[in-house]
Amino acid sequence: MEGILNQLPIGLSIGAVLLLIALGLTFTFGQMGVINMAHGEFIMAGAYTAYLLQDFADRNAVLVALPVAFLVAGLMGLILERTAIRHFYGRPLDTLLLTWGVSLVLQQVARDLFGAPNVQVLSPTWLQGSLGPMPYNRLFILLLAVGSVVAIWVYMNRSAQGRRMQAVMQNRQLAATSGINTGRVDQRTFFIGSGLAGIAGVALTLIGPVGPTLGTYYIVDAFLVVVAGGLGQLRGAVIAALALGLLNSYAEFWTNASLAKVIVFAVIIAFLQFRPQGLFVLRSRALT
């Protein structure tokens, strides 16, 4: 019984990290049809940002690291979008391979800059301790995700920019004919999505070491969240990420780590039998 309770914060915090990662993916995928494999390296960039800031400032600099990591990862995403990805809109499979090339290069850059071994970021002193079974650092990650989701929701539904973003997602041509600068909207979406990956990277430094391949551990699961949640769907991403995080940690708890991934995969395939387009579907009359 106690084990079941202990597993809850782990599952929730992993789900929260997956959510932060998947939010960027689901919007770039849903809006632009871009599959960004280099997204994982934005997580890594965010994590290394926290690592560097800790050296410059001190271990309690997490609150500073969050906005800085958002900017660093966001700018990386923006550069990638401007230089490469925008030439490939409408060719999702090609962007997948292209960005995988980018991700290989970025991993090697990280290896050359920071060395291949993992580095450790010390948790801030004020995040040590726990609230019942919930350690403060995992609670912090959960709050971070909740805060990000609320911010994204407000942005999408209450700001003019966000409504333009939704318009482009629903029908790009129609949005363009209505005078929306779709290229500009794409840039913004990419910036925000990549920035969230940077925040996820900072969150990951609170629960584990940082290495050049940090992103690769989470990117596949994050893509599964997108598939299960539905393209460009905030609600879908939230539910799918938490469900996947919990399923993962409980499957590991009841069986073992090596079977857990297989179980998760089987559950997703089974789920797609009922909802092939994910939890929520953006209604559209377009035939793929």
Place this chain on the structure above:
Amino acid sequence: MTATLEKPPVTEAPVKEPRDWRGPALFALVAVIGLVVMPLVLEPFRLGLLAKYLTYAIVALGIGLAWGQGGMLTLGQGVFFGLGGYAMGMHLKLNDAGDGLPDFMVWSGVETLPALWEPFRNPVFAIAMVVVVPGAVAWLLGTLVFRQRVRGAYFAILTQALAAAMVILLVGQQGLTGGTNGLTNFFEFFGQDVAADSTQRGLYFTVAIVLGILFIAAWQLQRSRFGRLLLAVRDGEDRVRFLGYNPATVKTITFTLSAVMAGIAGALFVPVVGIISPALLGVVPSLELVVAVAVGGRFALAGAVLGAVLMGYAKTYFSEELPDAWLYLQGALFILVIGLAPKGIIGFLRRKDVAA
């Protein structure tokens, strides 16, 4: 908007033309080089490397069929390669162990042979499993996924997740699979010393001939009515459905065939290289082969084979000479090929043809 059709080259209508002998002539030339020239000029070590690349070429052929012809970007071919490889590896291990247990099981403290391993003593069963297991897994996944019209990038992501899950499963089941080390230290291959030059030479010929046969088979498939249907599914799945065909069936069959090819390649890889381990079949090796196919030219089966062999050589050469630069180079190659030459090397070669 998710109206995202890829733009593949226009496929010409099947007009009756005088038979083009250039293709078969080229095939014969490559066959002579592969079966006569190479074994004469290459020293055993280099011939072994070539045999390894040719097993990759078999996987690439399957990718060319599924992705180039059928539009299914499969990022999990390593899974099927591994299933074939482990089936063969299990048989070789049991054969070496005789009445005892395979060495790694003794090290992990396993005392009785797991029931899963028992039937692999029989060579016929093991060889059958090389084809049956990858085929069955691909058929099941294909049926479940394609029936629900899950396609394009979704399919790519799912196959990638399968590859990731497979690696974790293999690593975790130490006593059953040898964990991270995989299956290695083979001594005997069907009565021959597996390390002997003569055995390796024989294996090279086997791999080359199997590749040749599978290539001809894939080529015939491509030229057949089924091949035309496959292209049609790639270019306009919904239109094919409206014409009364079931695209899911076409895709499932093709995906299964590509998985069987990968399984055969894995089984041949094991005696040639002497190991099968999770590192050889995860997300990264699977993607590397997809890129090799893209480099060679995904829209032609010959491009897939060419790409796999070239990338194999490039990888060996650069990781010997400039290990640090290899990843940069590989990444840059990717970006350039996908960005500037989506039809790959074959696309370059054919451009002249079209102009003439």
